[in-house]
Amino acid sequence: MSTVEQQQAAQETGFPMEAAERTDLVPIFIMGKRYEVPSTLTIQKAFEYAGYQLIRGCGCRGGICGACATVYRMPDSPKIYVGLACQTVVQPNMYLAMVPFFPANRAVYNLEELAPNAKTLLKYYPELAKCMGCNTCTKSCPMDIPVMEYISAALRGDLEKVAELSFPCVMCGICTSRCPAELAQYNIGILARRLTGRHIQPAATHLREMIGRIESGRYEEPLKKLMATDMETLRKLYVERQMEPHTGDEMWQPDDKQWL
Amino acid sequence: MAYTPDLMALIKKVEKTRPERVARKKAGQEFPALTLDERKERLEKYHPDFRSGALRELKVGPSKGYEVAQEIADTFEARSRVDPDKIDLNEIHYETDVLVIGGGGAGTAAALIAQEQGARAIIATKLRHGDANTMMAEGGIQAATKGWKDSPYYHYLDVMGGGHFENDPELVKTMVTEAPKVIGWLERLGCMFNKWSDGKLFTLHGAGTCRKRMHYSGDMTGAEIMRTLRDEARNRVNDIGVLEFSPAVELLMDDKGRCSGAVLYNLETEEYFLVKAKAVVMATGGSGRLHMQGFMTTNHYGATGDGLVMGYRMGVGVRFLHATQYHPTGAVFPEQAEGLLITEKVRGAGANLVNIDGEQFVFEREPRDIESSSIIRECTKVGKGVPVPGPGGKWGVWLDSPMIEMLEGKGTVEREFPAKFILYKRYGIDISKLPMLIYPTLHYQNGGLAYASDGSTSVPGFFVAGEVGGGVHGANRLMGNSLLDITVFGRLAGETAGKYVKERADIGPLSVEHVRKFHNELIDAGISTDRVSPMILPDYGTAEVKKRQWTTTYVGTVR
Numbered sequence: 001m002s003t004v005e006q007q008q009a010a011q012e013t014g015f016p017m018e019a020a021e022r023t024d025l026v027p028i029f030i031m032g033k034r035y036e037v038p039s040t041l042t043i044q045k046a047f048e049y050a051g052y053q054l055i056r057g058c059g060c061r062g063g064i065c066g067a068c069a070t071v072y073r074m075p076d077s078p079k080i081y082v083g084l085a086c087q088t089v090v091q092p093n094m095y096l097a098m099v100p101f102f103p104a105n106r107a108v109y110n111l112e113e114l115a116p117n118a119k120t121l122l123k124y125y126p127e128l129a130k131c132m133g134c135n136t137c138t139k140s141c142p143m144d145i146p147v148m149e150y151i152s153a154a155l156r157g158d159l160e161k162v163a164e165l166s167f168p169c170v171m172c173g174i175c176t177s178r179c180p181a182e183l184a185q186y187n188i189g190i191l192a193r194r195l196t197g198r199h200i201q202p203a204a205t206h207l208r209e210m211i212g213r214i215e216s217g218r219y220e221e222p223l224k225k226l227m228a229t230d231m232e233t234l235r236k237l238y239v240e241r242q243m244e245p246h247t248g249d250e251m252w253q254p255d256d257k258q259w260l
Numbered sequence: 261m262a263y264t265p266d267l268m269a270l271i272k273k274v275e276k277t278r279p280e281r282v283a284r285k286k287a288g289q290e291f292p293a294l295t296l297d298e299r300k301e302r303l304e305k306y307h308p309d310f311r312s313g314a315l316r317e318l319k320v321g322p323s324k325g326y327e328v329a330q331e332i333a334d335t336f337e338a339r340s341r342v343d344p345d346k347i348d349l350n351e352i353h354y355e356t357d358v359l360v361i362g363g364g365g366a367g368t369a370a371a372l373i374a375q376e377q378g379a380r381a382i383i384a385t386k387l388r389h390g391d392a393n394t395m396m397a398e399g400g401i402q403a404a405t406k407g408w409k410d411s412p413y414y415h416y417l418d419v420m421g422g423g424h425f426e427n428d429p430e431l432v433k434t435m436v437t438e439a440p441k442v443i444g445w446l447e448r449l450g451c452m453f454n455k456w457s458d459g460k461l462f463t464l465h466g467a468g469t470c471r472k473r474m475h476y477s478g479d480m481t482g483a484e485i486m487r488t489l490r491d492e493a494r495n496r497v498n499d500i501g502v503l504e505f506s507p508a509v510e511l512l513m514d515d516k517g518r519c520s521g522a523v524l525y526n527l528e529t530e531e532y533f534l535v536k537a538k539a540v541v542m543a544t545g546g547s548g549r550l551h552m553q554g555f556m557t558t559n560h561y562g563a564t565g566d567g568l569v570m571g572y573r574m575g576v577g578v579r580f581l582h583a584t585q586y587h588p589t590g591a592v593f594p595e596q597a598e599g600l601l602i603t604e605k606v607r608g609a610g611a612n613l614v615n616i617d618g619e620q621f622v623f624e625r626e627p628r629d630i631e632s633s634s635i636i637r638e639c640t641k642v643g644k645g646v647p648v649p650g651p652g653g654k655w656g657v658w659l660d661s662p663m664i665e666m667l668e669g670k671g672t673v674e675r676e677f678p679a680k681f682i683l684y685k686r687y688g689i690d691i692s693k694l695p696m697l698i699y700p701t702l703h704y705q706n707g708g709l710a711y712a713s714d715g716s717t718s719v720p721g722f723f724v725a726g727e728v729g730g731g732v733h734g735a736n737r738l739m740g741n742s743l744l745d746i747t748v749f750g751r752l753a754g755e756t757a758g759k760y761v762k763e764r765a766d767i768g769p770l771s772v773e774h775v776r777k778f779h780n781e782l783i784d785a786g787i788s789t790d791r792v793s794p795m796i797l798p799d800y801g802t803a804e805v806k807k808r809q810w811t812t813t814y815v816g817t818v819r
Contacts, residue, residue, distance in 0.1 A: 040595045040650070051805040053797070053819050055505065055527050059391035060560040062600050063683055064483050067391060087686065089596050108495050111450055144682060163452060167478065168678050171487065190491055194450030197488075202459030203447060207405045210440045219412045219437060226416055227429040235296060238421040241470045244409060245288055246610060247667070250460075252409055259413040 029095035043070055043085040043096060056100035063087040066172035069142070072096035082140045082174050102173040104184035107191070116195040118157030125188050128154060130181040137175035137185055143168050147175050147185050154188055160200055162192035222259055262688035264649050267593070267697070273618035274658050274695050281612055281620060282666045291612075291623040299424075299630050306633035306640075308553055308586055308700075315582055319785040321778065322577040322718075329584055331550040335569050337782065338791035341815065342510040342523055342532075344776040349512070349769070352521075352536045356382045356501070357761040358754070359522055359537035361508045361567060364392025365482070365743065366726025367543035368489040369750030370715075370757065374541070375499045377758025382535060383493070383500065384524050386507035386544075386562040386796065390490045393545050393560050393727065394746060397482025398603035398679070400474035401747070402740035403439035405461060410471040412436040419741060422468040422627045423706075423734020426580070431732035434713040435741070438748040443475060446747070451488045452477055464608045466739035468627040474740045479603050479677040482743055506533070507566060507796055510775060511540065511574045511722070514768035519574065519722035521770065525796070527818075536770065538761040539721050541753050542567040543746075546705035546727040549798040552584050555702035556599030566794030567728040571709040573778045576717050576724075580707025583735035588613075588631035590701025592648050592656040594687050599701050602680060604628070604739040606659060606696075609676060610667045614658045614695075615644035621657075629736045632700035639699070646697060658695040665692050704742065706733050715753025721760065725753035792816040 025036040028046060035050040044061065047054060059067030068085035072094045085098055107124035114120050122128055128151065137147035146165055153161035166189030175185045213219070226234070242254045254260075263271065284290075294302060304310050315327040318336060328336075358374040360367045363385025371381040383389065404410040415436040420427055443461070447453065453475050454462040463472040477484035493500050505527045512521040512534065521536040544567030548559025557563075572578060589602040607613070607624040613631075614620050615638050622634035635657055639645030645655030664672050673692035674681045684691045707730030715723040726746040733741060782789070792815055799817035806812075812819060 042596045045596075045800070048800040049802060051801060051809075053799070053801060054561070055387075055797070058561045059387055060396045062396055062558065062560075064480065064679060065388075065391055065395045065560070067388060087596075087683065106494060108497060110495065111492075167452070167484075168480065168682070170483070190487060193452055194488060194491060197450035197452040198448060199450075201452070201455055202457075204405065204443075204455065204459045204461045206407060206460060207440060207444055207447065210405045210407050210411075211444055213407060214412065214437055214440060222413050223416060223433050223437070226413065227433060231425060234417075234420065234425055238417050238425075239296065241414060241417055244465070244471045246290070246465060247286060247288065254409055260407060260409070260411045 026090060026092040028090050028093070031097050032095065037090055039090065041090055043083070043088050043090055044068055046090050047085070057085060057098040061086045064170055066170035069099040069172040069174045070096055071099060071174070083142050084170070084172065087142070099174065099177060102177045104173060104176045104187060106184065106187045109191070111194055111198055114195060114199070116159050116199040118155060120195065121154050121188060121191060124191065125184070127181060127183050128188060131155065131183060132181055134180060136178045136180065140174045140178045142172060142174060143170055145169055150189060151183065151185060154192060159192045159196050162189060163196035166193060263694065267649065270616060270646055271694060273616070274614055274660055277614065277618035278660065278663060278666070282663055285610055285667060291620050293623045293626060294630060302630055302633045302637065306637045307629055308555070309582065309584055311553070314553060319787060320781040321572050322575050323572070326578065328578070328581045329552045331552050332547060332565060332568065332581060334791060335550065335565055335793040335795060336572055337787050338789060338793035339779060339782070340510050340573065340775045341525065341792055342772055342775055344772045344779070347772055349534070349771070351534060353533040354382060354535040356380050356535065356537050358539045358541060358757045359384065359535050360541045360543060361522060362392070362543035362545060363389040363502065363504070364543060364545050364726065364746065365394030365486055365489060366545070366746035366750035367541065368493050369747050370541045370543060370725050370754030371493055371500050372489065372496070373751045373754030374758035375496055377755060377762070379758045379761050381500045382503060382537070384503045384506050384508055384522070384535065386505070386527070388504050389493070389502050390486050391560060391562060392486065393563060394482045394486045394743065396558065396560055396601065397743050398479045398601060399466065399605035399608065400464065400476035400481045400740045401443070401485070401743040402466065402469070402473050402738070403443045403475060403744065404436065404471065404473050405440045405443055405475070406463065406473070410473055412439070414471055415439065415473065418469050419738060420734070422738035423736050425734070427734035428731035430713050434752070435732055435744060435748050438752070439744055442744065442747045442751065445751070446485060446488065449488050449492055451484055454478065464605060465625060466608050467604055467625040467631060468738045474605070474608060476605065479605060479679050485743060485747070507794070508570060509794060509796070510772065511570045512536070513574065513771050513774055515771055516768050518720040520767045536767060538764045538767060539723060539757040541715070541723045541725055541757050542571055542709065542728055543725045543750065544728050548702050548705070550795070551798070552702055555586070556590065557702040558587055558590060558599060558601035559702070562797065564795040564798060565705070566796065568708060569794045571717070571722070571724065571728070574719055574722065574774050576709045576719055576722065578708060578730060579710050580730040580733070580735055581705070583706040584702065585628055585704035585706050585737055586632040586700040587703035588628055588635055588700050589659050589698040591696065592654055592699045593697040595650050597683065597687065601701070601703065602659060602696055602698055603677070606661055606664070606677065609664045609672070611663050612660045614660055615642070616646045617644060619644070627736055627738060635700055648697060654699070656697040656699040659698045660695045661691045662693055662695060704737055706730070706735055706737055713752070714756040715749055716756055721764065723753040723757045725749040
């Protein structure tokens with residue numbers, strides 16, 4: 001390896017180092033048991049550092065899949081804290097457990113036949129009406145979603161509001177685990193979003209037009225010609241293709257319209 | 261965890277050059293793009309695939325003699341978890357029409373469409389249904405849906421150019437012509453794309469696109485597609501069964517050489533189960549968790565290239581597997597976010613890449629391999645990388661997200677990138693005001709198992725969809741063509757498999773002779789190894805812990 005390659009190798013490796021090399025260890029309590037782990041690790045990496053091989057509670061490792069819902073407490077605080085294990089950095093003396101799975105009711109439905117209103121939501125999730133407005137769901141959401149607000153919007157039949165507010169939901173289920181009214185908020189959220197996407201948002205007419213053009217066979221010949229073209233011509237066509245300007249208007253049109 | 265005072269001082273230099281860079285962009289003056297010849301040179305000098313020792317020649321199997329990444333070659337040149345002498349092929353635990361291996365976007369799309377053909381399906385997946393790279397895809401999905409400025413013709417040109425004109429033309433044609441239909445399908449399933457009030461879809465540029473055709477759902481496009489497809493599969497629970505925490509470890513054939521099922525491994529109870537099926541759709545995705553050359557990765561936990569191994573052992577060749585995609589913009593600070601993907605949409609929205617002096621050094625919409633090579637060059641040859649605080653002496657360059665606010669208006673960053681905005685906020689960094697520190701990160705498997713445009717392969721009864729397959733992207737995939745790939749080819753593989761099972765009369769006696777044959781090939785090639793594959797899960801345990809695990813048995817990396 002050249003020096004540059006060695007530098008690159010050092011640069012590009014992203015694993016936690018061995019304890020001997022770390023001087024910043026802090027104590028944490030995994031399910032009540034004490035371990036010392038580097039202070040900059042996330043809870044997820046701390047589990048692995050401590051010797052766990054994760055099967056449950058680990059998915060994307062990037063804060064979007066909702067596999068690693070974690071609850072923890074801190075000494076001298078009466079509060080229950082929540083977070084995603086892959087996103088939350090360890091804190092000295094935190095004591096924690098991952099929630100590997102939490103059961104939730106999920107309705108089976110045919111989206112095509114449903115009306116986008118509160119009645120539909122209440123039919124499939126009657127427990128929705130039991131919401132007592134305690135706001136525990138909102139307080140327990142690691143994505144900072146105003147969960148109770150979208151549940152209220154669901155009760156009002158404002159599905160677009162539910163869709164908008166619940167959009168960043170990663171379906172980790174912490175809200176559901178904490179809800180005294182036994183709602184499965186995230187399942188209500190996705191039903192409302194699908195109803196919104198299917199039945200409330202207008203369909204894109206330009207999309208139907210393009211599908212029609214494709215099905216009419218309009219692009220078959222031009223594409224076949226491209227597929228058969230020699231490399232030099234293809235490169236030329238590529239280099240010379242007109243770029244839609246970055247700041248251009250949505251309705252911008254290219255000069256050459258013969259391949260549209 | 262916010263930026264250190266040293267970094268804050270360096271950010272001043274970025275802020276100093278920002279107004280001028282914004283003005284240039286507003287005036288349509290982009291940083292000059294590299295010519296095709298310059299691209300080639302930059303790749304060969306700086307792309308990790310071209311480093312000495314990155315690749316090695318395969319000694320066994322259908323693509324013997326072909327060079328792939330060392331880490332992939334290791335999984336190919338390894339033994340099966342199944343012992344052909346011991347397995348009882350008469351004890352079948354599940355029977356179905358179509359077995360889909362992999363519960364990501366491609367697999368779920370395949371199961372849905374196979375079911376619509378009248379087939380029963382089982383999805384076997386390593387982790388939970390939806391734990392897949394699909395879930396993590398952020399930026400968008402390409403499709404030429406705007407007939408007044410775009411068409412599959414231009415999409416085709418862009419895909420070919422991005423892949424350095426080596427792509428399989430038939431696969432590319434299929435992908436670009438199916439693309440708008442897929443968007444229509446997702447729209448009908450209730451997938452929430454960003455739209456104007458009249459229903460017109462929002463679209464943006466991606467790197468290497470000549471038209472704005474990147475459709476998106478915030479910066480969670482993949483998550484939105486994945487959860488919608490998964491939700492729909494759950495509505496068809498009578499026909500689509502899902503086996504979670506049950507990765508496939510080997511394929512089964514019958515006496516006529518047709519693929520006829522698979523062996524699953526229950527990760528929790530450590531039992532093996534046999535599934536007999538008339539067709540198998542392989543949709544296991546990519547292999548970032550093999551950590552080529554030790555690179556950090558954006559991939560999900562289960563991305564260990566299992567489908568490649570199983571398909572290869574059964575005799576399906578691979579192509580373009582020599583090319584690994586390094587995403588230009590992975591987070592390098594703070595340490596706990598390391599390797600995390602920063603969507604290309606940030607550059608698509610206009611953010612420059614700048615060095616320690618606040619200078620732009622590359623056009624931000626070059627194809628990914630060119631962009632990554634340019635960043636590596638800036639940090640090594642040019643020496644204008646930004647030092648990253650913390651252990652390791654790393655460096656990165658700035659991704660100037662605040663530019664987006666100046667170009668598109670205040671609040672755009674939070675609105676368009678809600679997931680990343682929240683993530684950085686957690687670490688005390690407001691990315692609408694401060695740039696992000698990034699470096700290339702291992703992102704995508706450009707190649708894979710060889711397949712035809714209907715998903716079929718050289719083995720009857722065996723179909724391939726998504727990242728596990730190779731050809732459509734050539735040696736370099738463009739942004740927004742991965743979500744497109746998995747949905748287009750997931751649907752097509754599901755359709756072809758669904759039709760195939762109707763025509764297939766029977767399944768002969770089951771066989772794992774292909775495994776025996778492969779094991780013999782290893783011996784003949786002089787490969788004596790205790791490696792087992794597929795890997796199933798990466799191993800992040802420390803050597804210290806292992807030293808104390810006196811009685812623990814590891815099969816490969818799995819306890």
